[in-house]
Amino acid sequence: MxxxxxxxxxxxxxxxxxxxxxxxxxxxxxxxxxxxxxxxxxxxxxxxxxxxxxxxxxxxxxxxxxxxxxEKINHSKVAFGVINESDNASFTSLVRKFGIEISSKLLATGAIDSNRFFSSKLEIGLDETIFGIHRIRYGNREPLAIEYTYLPLKFFEDINKHNFEHVSLYDYMATKEHLPLNFREKFIMTQANAKIAKYLGLTDDLTVNKMEITGFDSENNIVEFTESYSRPDKLEVRFVTK
Known part of the structure; x- marks a missing residue:
C-alpha cells in the first residue's frame, strides 16, 4: 500500500x-x-x-x-504525456525513453533579425538578434516531427559553432547556464501545408499536431521558442486533467 x-x-x-x-x-x-x-x-x-x-x-x-x-504493445506510436512545468520538453528526452533511435536532419540555421512576432514570443527588443534552428526529427529513421526553434542570440553567442544535427541543443544550452527548466505549452491540431507534408511524408490535406513550447531558464528568462509539427499517426499528445 x-x-x-x-x-x-x-x-x-x-x-x-x-x-x-x-x-x-x-x-x-x-x-x-x-x-x-x-x-x-x-x-x-x-x-x-x-x-x-x-x-x-x-x-x-x-x-x-x-x-x-x-494487449501486445504497439511500439509504432509514441504517446507523449502532458509536459508539466518542470519537465524536460526536448524531443529527445520525451522519445528516447521508448527505446527509439533518435536522429535529426538540419534544414537551416542562422541569425535572424527580430520582428514583432519574435519580440513578443521571446520578450526581447525589436533591435535584438535571434538564432533559428530548423530540423526534421526522426525516430528509427522515420520522420516524426519538424521543429522550428528560436533562441535569443545574446545568451548563446557561439551557437553557430555547433552542429545540432549531432549535438543536443539542450546539452549546449546547459553549458551556457540557460537550460530551459520550466515550460509553457500550447497545442492545436492544424492542417499540414505543402512544405510540412513533404518533410513528414504526408499528403498536404492531413491534420498534424502543432505544439508551441516556450522555455524559461532558472532566472525566468525566455530562452527558447519552438514550433513543432508532428505526425499524429506516430506521436500522440495526451492531455490529462488531474
Whole structure:
C-alpha cells in the first residue's frame, strides 16, 4: 500500500510501466478491480477510469465475463504525456525513453533579425538578434516531427559553432547556464501545408499536431521558442486533467 493517494492517471502509469517491463505479459489477465482497490487503497471509480485510459492507449482490452487482458504493445506510436512545468520538453528526452533511435536532419540555421512576432514570443527588443534552428526529427529513421526553434542570440553567442544535427541543443544550452527548466505549452491540431507534408511524408490535406513550447531558464528568462509539427499517426499528445 502506498502513502500517496493515487488518481486514475497515476494508476494507469503504474500499470502501463509494468506492462512495458513485461511484468504483465500480452494475453495475461490483469489483477481484478478488487485487487487494485485493496493494494492501492483507491476507489472503484479511480480503478475503472485507469483501465479505460489504458484501453484507449491500447495497453489492455476487456472481455465481458472474463476480465481485462494485456494487449501486445504497439511500439509504432509514441504517446507523449502532458509536459508539466518542470519537465524536460526536448524531443529527445520525451522519445528516447521508448527505446527509439533518435536522429535529426538540419534544414537551416542562422541569425535572424527580430520582428514583432519574435519580440513578443521571446520578450526581447525589436533591435535584438535571434538564432533559428530548423530540423526534421526522426525516430528509427522515420520522420516524426519538424521543429522550428528560436533562441535569443545574446545568451548563446557561439551557437553557430555547433552542429545540432549531432549535438543536443539542450546539452549546449546547459553549458551556457540557460537550460530551459520550466515550460509553457500550447497545442492545436492544424492542417499540414505543402512544405510540412513533404518533410513528414504526408499528403498536404492531413491534420498534424502543432505544439508551441516556450522555455524559461532558472532566472525566468525566455530562452527558447519552438514550433513543432508532428505526425499524429506516430506521436500522440495526451492531455490529462488531474
Amino acid at each position: 502506498t502513502n500517496k493517494v493515487l488518481n486514475y492517471y497515476d494508476l494507469s502509469e503504474i500499470i502501463s510501466a509494468r506492462i512495458e517491463r513485461n511484468e504483465y505479459l500480452p494475453g495475461e489477465l490483469l489483477p481484478t478491480e478488487k485487487d487494485f482497490i485493496s493494494r492501492y487503497n483507491i476507489s472503484r471509480q479511480t480503478t475503472r477510469k485507469a483501465i479505460e485510459l489504458l484501453k484507449e492507449e491500447g495497453y489492455v482490452r476487456s472481455v465481458q465475463g472474463q476480465g481485462t487482458f494485456v
